[in-house]
Amino acid sequence: MTAAPVTSRAPSPTILCSTCRARIAPEQARYRCSVSACNIGRLKLRFCSVNCFERHIPTARHRRAIWVEESPS
Numbered sequence: 001m002t003a004a005p006v007t008s009r010a011p012s013p014t015i016l017c018s019t020c021r022a023r024i025a026p027e028q029a030r031y032r033c034s035v036s037a038c039n040i041g042r043l044k045l046r047f048c049s050v051n052c053f054e055r056h057i058p059t060a061r062h063r064r065a066i067w068v069e070e071s072p073s
Contacts, residue, residue, distance in 0.1 A: 018045040019052035031067040035060070046070075 015024040024030050024046060031047040038045045047053040053067040
């Protein structure tokens with residue numbers, strides 16, 4: 001019986017868009033809210049597009065919020 005090859009690279013965690021729930025690939029750019037309450041603890045909102053970020057704004061009741069692009073890691 002042969003052992004399966006061991007890979008040293010762990011699979012990257014799947015990131016889902018917080019609005020449309022689409023998968024965001026590790027090499028794809030993603031957007032986050034500039035308001036700290038949306039990025040603390042276990043709640044880290046990430047969006048697949050600026051359009052999805054803009055759909056987040058009316059329900060979040062932020063005074064001033066902008067999107068911040070995160071580079072693929």
